[in-house]
Structure formats: C-alpha cells, structure tokens
Amino acid sequence: MIKFLDLQKINAQYGAEIKASVQEVIDSGWYILGNKVKAFEEAFADYCGVKHCIGVANGLDALVLILNAYVELGKLKKGDEILVPANTYIATVIAITKVGCVPVFVEPDEATYLLSTEGLQAHLSSKTKAMMPVHLYGQLADMESLMAFAKQHNLLVIEDSAQSHGAMQAGKKSGNWGHASGFSFYPGKNLGALGDGGAVTTNDDALAEMIRTLGNYGSEKKYHNKVEGMNSRLDEIQAAALTVKLKYLDKDTAYRRKIAQYYSQHIKNDKLSLPQWEETKHNHVFHLYVIRCADRPGLQDYLNVNHIQTIVHYPIPPHKQAAYTRYNNLKLPLTEKLSTEVLSIPISPVMLWEEVEEVVRLLNLY
Numbered sequence: 574m575i576k577f578l579d580l581q582k583i584n585a586q587y588g589a590e591i592k593a594s595v596q597e598v599i600d601s602g603w604y605i606l607g608n609k610v611k612a613f614e615e616a617f618a619d620y621c622g623v624k625h626c627i628g629v630a631n632g633l634d635a636l637v638l639i640l641n642a643y644v645e646l647g648k649l650k651k652g653d654e655i656l657v658p659a660n661t662y663i664a665t666v667i668a669i670t671k672v673g674c675v676p677v678f679v680e681p682d683e684a685t686y687l688l689s690t691e692g693l694q695a696h697l698s699s700k701t702k703a704m705m706p707v708h709l710y711g712q713l714a715d716m717e718s719l720m721a722f723a724k725q726h727n728l729l730v731i732e733d734s735a736q737s738h739g740a741m742q743a744g745k746k747s748g749n750w751g752h753a754s755g756f757s758f759y760p761g762k763n764l765g766a767l768g769d770g771g772a773v774t775t776n777d778d779a780l781a782e783m784i785r786t787l788g789n790y791g792s793e794k795k796y797h798n799k800v801e802g803m804n805s806r807l808d809e810i811q812a813a814a815l816t817v818k819l820k821y822l823d824k825d826t827a828y829r830r831k832i833a834q835y836y837s838q839h840i841k842n843d844k845l846s847l848p849q850w851e852e853t854k855h856n857h858v859f860h861l862y863v864i865r866c867a868d869r870p871g872l873q874d875y876l877n878v879n880h881i882q883t884i885v886h887y888p889i890p891p892h893k894q895a896a897y898t899r900y901n902n903l904k905l906p907l908t909e910k911l912s913t914e915v916l917s918i919p920i921s922p923v924m925l926w927e928e929v930e931e932v933v934r935l936l937n938l939y
C-alpha cells in the first residue's frame with residue numbers, strides 16, 4: 574500500500590532529536606508556558622517574518638481567539654459579516670459563527686480554488702468588516718490584490734494559514750500578509766506536532782497582547798481575570814517537538830514541491846485535471862496535491878484496488894453540513910461541484926521516488 578501520509582515515518586526522520594527535546598521537558602517538571610513554548614514562538618515568528626507569535630491549543634482556537642480579540646478591542650461585533658471562501662474546511666466557518674459573526678460564503682477562483690477579488694465586491698454590505706482568505710491545499714491566495722481590496726473597503730484580513738506554513742508571495746510568507754493569521758500544527762499538517770497545537774501570528778501589538786490574555790483565562794496576572802477568556806495554550810512537549818521540526822520544514826517542503834512538479838509534468842490523462850500554480854512564485858507548499866475527476870468514486874476505487882491510498886478534502890462543504898441547516902439552501906454550484914470531484918493523492922516528505930512513479934503510472938493507465 575502506498576500510504577496517503579506516513580506520520581510515523583515523518584517523525585522518525587528526526588526521532589532522536591525530538592525525543593531528546595521532549596525528554597528535557599519531562600525532566601524539567603515545567604509543562605505549561607515555559608521556555609520551550611517561548612523558544613518556539615520566537616523561532617516561528619522569525620520564520621514567518623512577523624513581530625508576534627502566540628502558541629495556542631489548536632488551529633481552530635487560533636482563529637477563534639483572533640476574532641474574539643477583535644471583539645474585545647471593539648473592532649468586530651456580533652452580526653458583522655465576514656467574507657470566507659465557501660470551499661474551506663469547516664473550522665474557518667466555526668470560528669466566525671462561534672463569536673456571533675456571520676459568514677458570507679464566496680465561491681473560489683475556478684483555477685486555484687482560492688478566494689480572489691474577482692466578483693468580491695458584489696458580496697459587500699454595510700456590515701462587512703473582515704475577510705478570511707484560506708490558503709487551501711498549501712497555496713497562498715493572491716494576497717497582494719486581496720490586501721489592496723481590503724484596504725479600499727476598510728476590512729480586517731485574517732488568514733487561515735493552517736495548510737500553508739512557509740508559502741510565499743513577493744518574498745512575504747503566509748502569516749505575515751493579513752492583520753492576523755491562524756496556524757494549525759495538527760499532526761498531519763506540513764508542520765505537525767505530536768498532538769494538537771496551533772499559533773497566531775500578527776504584527777499588531779495590542780492584538781497580540783489580547784490574544785495572549787484571552788488564551789490564558791483572560792488573565793495577565795495570575796488569579797486576576799480582566800476579560801472572559803478561555804484555556805488555549807500550546808504545551809511544552811508540543812513546542813519541544815515543533816522547534817525541532819521547524820528546522821527541517823523548508824527541506825521537507827522542497828521535497829513536496831519536487832513531487833508536485835513531477836506529478837504535474839508526468840500525469841497525462843484527459844479524465845483528470847491537475848492543480849494550477851505558478852512555479853516561480855513559491856506560493857504553494859503542497860500540503861495536498863488535489864486532482865479532479867468527474868467520476869471520483871470510480872477513480873478512488875481504482876486507486877484503492879491498486880494499493881494507493883487517497884482522501885477527499887472535503888466531501889461536504891460547510892454550508893451543506895447538518896451543523897449549518899440555516900445555510901443548507903444556499904446555492905454555491907462551483908463549491909458543490911468541487912466537493913464531488915476533488916481527490917487528494919499521496920504527497921509527503923517521506924514518499925519514496927518509486928512510489929511517486931507508481932502513482933503516475935497508475936493514473937496514466939486509468
């Protein structure tokens with residue numbers, strides 16, 4: 574079986590170093606908000622090129638905390654509308670509705686599946702206060718044009734960077750484009766922990782301080798709670814593992830990009846459409862390599878029978894979920910079509926080259 578993603582093998586690459594770093598935490602007796610988290614926050618802020626990184630419990634919390642902090646700071650309020658691509662993972666939408674804001678679902682660009690300024694104007698109302706571009710599959714949305722649009726219409730920009738660690742446009746990385754950005758370190762993400770983890774990045778001092786406070790029970794000083802916060806902290810063990818893995822992220826990404834380039838050059842089959850990206854821009858870190866096929870169930874069965882594991886990202890768009898019956902009647906034809914056609918094929922920093930070639934061979938025979 575060619576695995577979709579072999580997490581055991583990914584972490585085994587740096588196993589000795591990760592174990593040593595985690596052992597230091599165990600031996601220290603200090604497990605929450607200590608030196609490992611501080612060191613990781615500094616290293617990740619530096620990696621993204623931002624002033625602040627705040628470790629949090631997971632990617633969803635990163636987005637929720639950003640929106641909560643804007644509410645506390647008076648920049649967002651209940652009922653405000655937030656533009657969001659309709660074809661995202663549900664976490665982006667949950668963050669919006671959790672704080673009482675209203676998601677305005679926007680169809681993505683047909684070629685990249687990303688939020689773009691094309692047609693965005695039509696979704697604006699007097700209540701629109703923010704947009705949340707999602708760098709889906711690892712590809713950065715066109716942030717130069719989105720930021721210009723946001724500036725023109727006075728919108729906050731919150732990036733969902735959960736899939737795009739290290740993706741760049743014009744030399745500027747994911748997490749450093751918007752007013753704030755949420756990252757996930759879920760084990761399967763390009764920078765993955767040994768459990769849940771996440772972070773917020775921002776260049777805004779007041780926002781950073783509010784997020785730190787909100788994520789720690791609303792307290793800056795122990796037992797003094799100035800806002801109604803929550804408990805959402807990155808823990809020392811996850812930070813220890815992440816600091817080791819961050820050093821190798823660019824190397825791992827380079828290999829992902831090499832596989833993607835090979836796939837795109839060698840998969841030749843009229844029944845399949847391949848992802849579109851500009852190779853020169855370094856704007857795609859290939860968290861996922863997603864192809865499309867009109868008969869996806871047929872293709873997935875064929876690959877499964879031939880020992881290639883695939884996954885669908887995502888089979889049901891947020892507005893069609895049972896959790897969101899109030900949006901079930903919205904018509905978003907492109908998003909709905911994508912959800913029936915997309916298929917993610919294996920890509921990872923530990924795939925053997927024979928496996929990459931085998932995937933191509935079988936797709937060309939389909």
Ligand SMILES: *Cc1c(COP(=O)(O)O)cnc(C)c1O
Nearest residue numbers: 631632633662664735757758759
């Ligand atoms: C993974 C993911 C999240 C949520 O991250 P968790 O750490 O699982 O909470 C949010 N948005 C997108 C696009 C994701 O892929």
